[in-house]
Amino acid sequence: MNDIPTRERIVVAANRLFYREGIRAVSVDAVADEAGITKKSLYYHFKSKDDLIAAYLSHRDQPNLAAYRKWFAQADGDLGDRIYAIFDHLAKAAARADWKGCGFLRTSAELANLPGHPALQVGRAHKKAFESWLADVIAADGLEQPVLLARQIMLLLDGCFSVAMLHRDASYMQSAGAAARSLIAHASSRAGADLRREVLPDPAGERD
Structure with missing residues (x-):
């Protein structure tokens, strides 16, 4: 014990x-x-420092994913607003003096020459888990190409992690969140237009 x-x-x-x-x-x-x-x-x-590094990232994995899901679930508004809420909460964290960026990305940078390192396996699994969750919530909203949209938002997320840390400017998080919301709004409007085309009768057909 x-x-x-x-x-x-x-x-x-x-x-x-x-x-x-x-x-x-x-x-x-x-x-x-x-x-x-x-x-x-x-x-x-x-057994080694390498195992300890992997355990360090594993320790961060589920709490981080749970925080993203919580921020999403507690946010008001449509899908885009709820995804933006994740970025907004990250911006609040990035504004703190003790914020050091994304531990997974920083570790991957330090281990860039060791692609088989056990910590990188943990990091890849963590990022993929978040991306898959994003694809699921996007698909549940009825949007097309949820996997592509999730990947685009993932790129925005990891990009703003890096740039916000470089400039020590948390507003990059909110700018990335606004871009993610725009992606969702565009996909939603496209889906709505497709639905209207299916529902409305074809005027040309009515004249025949």
């Missing part, structure tokens, strides 16, 4: 240090000190 809180303590410490300082800058010794354990105890729970 004591193993469970110790492992969790290690992951929480790694999450705090890796997110704040980056994975390369933080040693295993620093994580052990932060967790209040010995280096030997850390290696009892994790």
Whole structure:
């Protein structure tokens, strides 16, 4: 039973240090000190620093996805407004002094020369899970090409993560959210036009 809180303590410490300082800058010794354990105890729970980095991203995975779903579900308005709400909440987070961008993207940049790293597998799965969820909510709204729309919004999301961090300007999040809302509005208007064409009689046909 004591193993469970110790492992969790290690992951929480790694999450705090890796997110704040980056994975390369933080040693295993620093994580052990932060967790209040010995280096030997850390290696009892994790075979290597690589495994610890993967656990760090796994620790962020479900809470982040749950936050996106919560912000979407609690927002008012149509589909575009609810997707915009995700970006708006991220803008609030990005305005804080301790915000360091997307932990998944920052880690992938640091591990760019190691495509098989276990942490990158976690990162890819996380991004794909969010993209798939987006496609599902778009499809549920009756729009065509939900997979394409989800990918376009995903590009907006990850793009604004990077640019907002570079400029330390959270408004890029809201600009990206407005672009996502425009994509949804355009798709909705196109779907509405197609529906009207199906419902309305063909004037040329009536003259025949």
